[in-house]
Amino acid sequence: AQSVSQHNHHVILSEAASLELGCNYSYGGTVNLFWYVQYPGQHLQLLLKYFSGDPLVKGIKGFEAEFIKSKFSFNLRKPSVQWSDTAEYFCAVTRRGNNAGNMLTFGGGTRLMVKP
Amino acid sequence: EAGVAQSPRYKIIEKRQSVAFWCNPISGHATLYWYQQILGQGPKLLIQFQNNGVVDDSQLPKDRFSAERLKGVDSTLKIQPAKLEDSAVYLCASIGGQSSYNEQFFGPGTRLTVL
Numbered sequence: 001a002q003s004v005s006q007h008n009h010h011v012i013l014s015e016a017a018s019l020e021l022g023c024n025y026s027y028g029g030t031v032n033l034f035w036y037v038q039y040p041g042q043h044l045q046l047l048l049k050y051f052s053g054d055p056l057v058k059g060i061k062g063f064e065a066e067f068i069k070s071k072f073s074f075n076l077r078k079p080s081v082q083w084s085d086t087a088e089y090f091c092a093v094t095r096r097g098n099n100a101g102n103m104l105t106f107g108g109g110t111r112l113m114v115k116p
Numbered sequence: 117e118a119g120v121a122q123s124p125r126y127k128i129i130e131k132r133q134s135v136a137f138w139c140n141p142i143s144g145h146a147t148l149y150w151y152q153q154i155l156g157q158g159p160k161l162l163i164q165f166q167n168n169g170v171v172d173d174s175q176l177p178k179d180r181f182s183a184e185r186l187k188g189v190d191s192t193l194k195i196q197p198a199k200l201e202d203s204a205v206y207l208c209a210s211i212g213g214q215s216s217y218n219e220q221f222f223g224p225g226t227r228l229t230v231l
Contacts, residue, residue, distance in 0.1 A: 104209075
């Protein structure tokens with residue numbers, strides 16, 4: 001079974017600081033990778049996803065993530081955060097292939113607070 | 117298009133009571149998931165439906181949890197009897213096709229507190 005680790009549980013940044021959230025997964029086969037965001041009081045929303053091709057993927061609101069296969073990592077980055085980025089961020093994977101079921105395995109989440 | 121609907125949004129019960137949650141997926145979405153999100157953790161899959169059939173319920177605590185999707189549209193998740201450790205947000209998600217490239221859409225969740 002696959003698992004996902006997010007190394008930072010809480011991150012506090014000032015506005016305009018750069019952000020990098022770590023995500024590592026363990027699974028020997030091919031995976032699809034996702035970052036979801038949950039703003040306070042709102043439901044989970046997809047930020048970005050990687051299926052294949054260019055390992056640097058760009059998502060909404062200026063976020064990007066880089067898939068490094070050799071490191072089993074899919075770190076999330078943003079060059080300059082805003083107060084409105086305050087939220088909880090979840091990395092997730094699905095196995096790719098027949099009968100994979102699209103079942104998401106989530107990391108434990110990183111709670112980001114951006115100070116104005 | 118309307119999103120995934122869930123009700124109730126909040127529920128407080130005492131341990132050993134029963135509770136049920138309802139989910140209506142996005143119209144036309146054949147696959148439906150229930151997740152449990154305990155405070156401070158990421159969501160954990162409980163059960164997956166494809167139309168009205170169960171695809172995977174390996175992580176569902178079947179001694180107390182049950183779920184159904186009788187007509188292949190909306191779904192209910194039941195806990196009977198509830199334990200303190202069942203306090204969590206219960207999320208419903210749906211997906212439009214069987215391809216692993218399709219995005220799951222999540223509902224707002226039901227926050228359950230067991231006293």
